[in-house]
Amino acid sequence: MTSLLELQTIQTGGPAWLGQMRREAYGRFAELGFPTTKDEEWKYTNVGPIAKTRFERGPAGAARAGKDLLPDLGCSTRLVFVNGILAPELSTPGTVVRGVAVRSLGEALKADGGAVEAHLGRYARTERQAFTALNTALWEDGAIVEIGRNAVPGQPIHLVFLSAGNGQPWASHPRVLILAERGSQAAVIEHYTGAAGSRYFTNAVTEIVLGEGAILDHYRIQDESEGAYHIATVQGVQGRNSVLRSHNAVLGAALSRNDINSALNGEGAECTLNGLFLVTGERHADIHTLLDHAKPHCGSRELYKGILDGRGVGVFNGKIVVRPDAQKTNAIQSNRNLLLSADAVINTKPQLEIFADDVRCTHGATVGQIDSEALFYMQSRGIPGAEARDILTLAFASEVLDEMGWEPARERLRREAHEILSR
Amino acid sequence: MLKIINLQAKVGEKEILKGIDLEVKAGEVHAIMGPNGSGKSTLAQVLAGREIYEVTGGQVLFEGRDLLEMAPEERAVEGVFLAFQYPVEIPGVSNPYFLRAALNSVRKHRGLPEVDAFDFTELAKQKMKLLEMDEALMKRNVNAGFSGGEKKRNEILQLALLEPKLAVLDETDSGLDIDALKAVSRGVNALRSPERAFLVVTHYQRLLNHIVPDFVHVMANGRIVRSGDKSLALELEQKGYAEMDELAVSELVR
Numbered sequence: 001m002t003s004l005l006e007l008q009t010i011q012t013g014g015p016a017w018l019g020q021m022r023r024e025a026y027g028r029f030a031e032l033g034f035p036t037t038k039d040e041e042w043k044y045t046n047v048g049p050i051a052k053t054r055f056e057r058g059p060a061g062a063a064r065a066g067k068d069l070l071p072d073l074g075c076s077t078r079l080v081f082v083n084g085i086l087a088p089e090l091s092t093p094g095t096v097v098r099g100v101a102v103r104s105l106g107e108a109l110k111a112d113g114g115a116v117e118a119h120l121g122r123y124a125r126t127e128r129q130a131f132t133a134l135n136t137a138l139w140e141d142g143a144i145v146e147i148g149r150n151a152v153p154g155q156p157i158h159l160v161f162l163s164a165g166n167g168q169p170w171a172s173h174p175r176v177l178i179l180a181e182r183g184s185q186a187a188v189i190e191h192y193t194g195a196a197g198s199r200y201f202t203n204a205v206t207e208i209v210l211g212e213g214a215i216l217d218h219y220r221i222q223d224e225s226e227g228a229y230h231i232a233t234v235q236g237v238q239g240r241n242s243v244l245r246s247h248n249a250v251l252g253a254a255l256s257r258n259d260i261n262s263a264l265n266g267e268g269a270e271c272t273l274n275g276l277f278l279v280t281g282e283r284h285a286d287i288h289t290l291l292d293h294a295k296p297h298c299g300s301r302e303l304y305k306g307i308l309d310g311r312g313v314g315v316f317n318g319k320i321v322v323r324p325d326a327q328k329t330n331a332i333q334s335n336r337n338l339l340l341s342a343d344a345v346i347n348t349k350p351q352l353e354i355f356a357d358d359v360r361c362t363h364g365a366t367v368g369q370i371d372s373e374a375l376f377y378m379q380s381r382g383i384p385g386a387e388a389r390d391i392l393t394l395a396f397a398s399e400v401l402d403e404m405g406w407e408p409a410r411e412r413l414r415r416e417a418h419e420i421l422s423r
Numbered sequence: 424m425l426k427i428i429n430l431q432a433k434v435g436e437k438e439i440l441k442g443i444d445l446e447v448k449a450g451e452v453h454a455i456m457g458p459n460g461s462g463k464s465t466l467a468q469v470l471a472g473r474e475i476y477e478v479t480g481g482q483v484l485f486e487g488r489d490l491l492e493m494a495p496e497e498r499a500v501e502g503v504f505l506a507f508q509y510p511v512e513i514p515g516v517s518n519p520y521f522l523r524a525a526l527n528s529v530r531k532h533r534g535l536p537e538v539d540a541f542d543f544t545e546l547a548k549q550k551m552k553l554l555e556m557d558e559a560l561m562k563r564n565v566n567a568g569f570s571g572g573e574k575k576r577n578e579i580l581q582l583a584l585l586e587p588k589l590a591v592l593d594e595t596d597s598g599l600d601i602d603a604l605k606a607v608s609r610g611v612n613a614l615r616s617p618e619r620a621f622l623v624v625t626h627y628q629r630l631l632n633h634i635v636p637d638f639v640h641v642m643a644n645g646r647i648v649r650s651g652d653k654s655l656a657l658e659l660e661q662k663g664y665a666e667m668d669e670l671a672v673s674e675l676v677r
Contacts, residue, residue, distance in 0.1 A: 069541045075669045373511045377511040378513075378525075380472070380507075381499055381585065383524050386494075387524070389570070391524070392515075396515060399514075406508070
């Protein structure tokens with residue numbers, strides 16, 4: 001039915017349970033097809049360019065070409081995937097920390113596969129999510145990060161997904177599984193990047209399982225080529241008193257969609273969604289978030305900031321569900337946008353579905369321009385107008401960036417944002 | 424240094440400056456007094472290049488050059504400084520980063536090398552001591568959450584760092600307690616020199632006990648209605664502005 005499926009056949013091999021899961025997902029996708037703007041969830045985002053393109057498999061042997069594109073965030077453990085497949089020669093296992101295992105899904109399935117079977121595909125939903133179904137059917141490789149009970153790796157674990165090709169558009173479907181057991185504390189950075197100007201499609205799915213009291217900082221850095229299509233889903237599942245802090249930086253890609261979801265399934269769980277999206281030129285970025293409060297005394301704090309320039313289009317849809325059991329929920333959501341041009345567009349919508357009565361939920365969305373008083377103040381001190389504008393724009397972003405604890409990631413993003421804005 | 428000739432300006436449809444004439448020479452301190460709404464803050468902002476005010480007539484020459492033709496940042500690097508009545512809060516921009524960016528813009532224009540973060544810290548510390556400023560203010564964002572007095576001290580700190588030729592102080596004294604007023608005045612007085620001129624806009628005579636002016640001008644209804652020496656300020660303090668308004672009216676009638 002689609003060029004994607006014509007060219008990329010369902011993955012075979014591996015254990016029987018996985019084959020079964022892939023076949024079901026394949027069937028699901030065939031039934032759903034690509035979403036259209038008639039679908040409420042995709043109202044402002046037209047994935048026609050993805051549906052119409054003939055994507056091939058990523059070319060093999062591109063590893064060497066990609067070396068200079070590899071981002072260094074000072075993490076001793078770095079797994080590099082080129083076009084969705086582990087490139088061992090580019091990866092460094094890093095210092096071994098007791099209770100921590102970072103492997104490719106391929107390796108994990110070969111070794112035992114128990115953890116993979118127990119968790120993969122159990123959380124990210126596919127009944128209406130065509131791209132997640134597609135990923136499940138087609139993923140070739142990805143990462144599994146296991147943080148054992150009470151384990152505390154000192155540094156973030158860096159997962160790099162590099163797209164490197166040779167002209168023809170190609171697609172990859174990276175899959176990530178993060179399992180953080182009771183009492184552990186860790187950080188994982190998913191980093192998506194590709195050669196400047198190249199045209200490819202990344203369709204990523206990440207599932208995160210947090211045990212009781214586990215703390216995880218999850219970074220997503222979408223630093224794709226300006227010609228790329230990027231669709232991603234992150235699904236968190238949180239146990240009692242666990243803390244998930246999601247940091248999401250959407251900088252690159254011509255067309256992107258992020259679904260960042262977490263289910264607060266244990267009492268006292270907390271989730272922070274901290275995000276920045278930057279769209280310039282003709283780019284389009286769509287962020288959907290879903291916080292599902294299922295148990296009492298959970299908290300969520302969400303701040304997404306958008307910077308839109310040129311003819312860029314941004315979409316933010318923040319949904320919070322508070323289930324009948326989830327008394328004493330405290331949920332704060334805020335989406336703030338800075339429009340730098342008259343032609344840029346932001347569609348922002350909070351969506352609250354509250355079924356409990358003793359809760360505190362607030363939401364707010366703002367759209368504004370550069371503060372002319374602040375601009376004049378800086379100019380009156382000799383700072384040229386253009387530079388003052390840049391400083392104020394980065395200042396707007398810094399509230400989100402400053403929440404990111406890992407300095408090399410934070411400072412790299414600050415630099416990149418500055419570069420993109422001054423183009 | 425500064426020559427204002429028949430300057431007229433409006434905001435929206437409202438005329439605010441209705442023909443200001445004023446000459447300020449290097450080394451002089453001029454005070455501009457007047458009631459609220461007389462146009463004295465507008466004059467200060469027009470000199471700095473605030474775009475919301477439209478200049479409808481007249482001329483301003485700064486060292487012989489047309490000041491009104493210059494962008495705000497150009498005026499600043501050429502040596503015009505405005506201490507704001509309401510300093511602007513800039514969340515997300517650290518105070519030292521801002522101050523150093525400003526200082527380096529001015530230094531660049533003067534053909535001086537840029538100051539690095541280390542040297543800047545030393546320089547700022549020195550100036551802050553004079554102003555009795557809390558060093559903690561260097562760890563915060565520009566004016567964000569500063570008290571009124573802290574904001575005004577921060578303005579004078581910028582003045583001390585940028586060393587302009589002409590400093591315009593727009594109601595720097597308003598809302599200051601006596602200690603802050605003394606500290607701010609000390610900062611200003613330390614900068615007085617034969618090469619530098621000051622235009623001190625104020626509502627109250629109190630400030631002029633500490634920053635003693637060479638000339639005092641009274642503004643009312645968009646015009647300078649009287650000029651004199653420092654004794655004029657004392658006279659005003661006793662009589663109040665009401666009489667000045669009458670004077671302005673009688674002048675108009677005449």
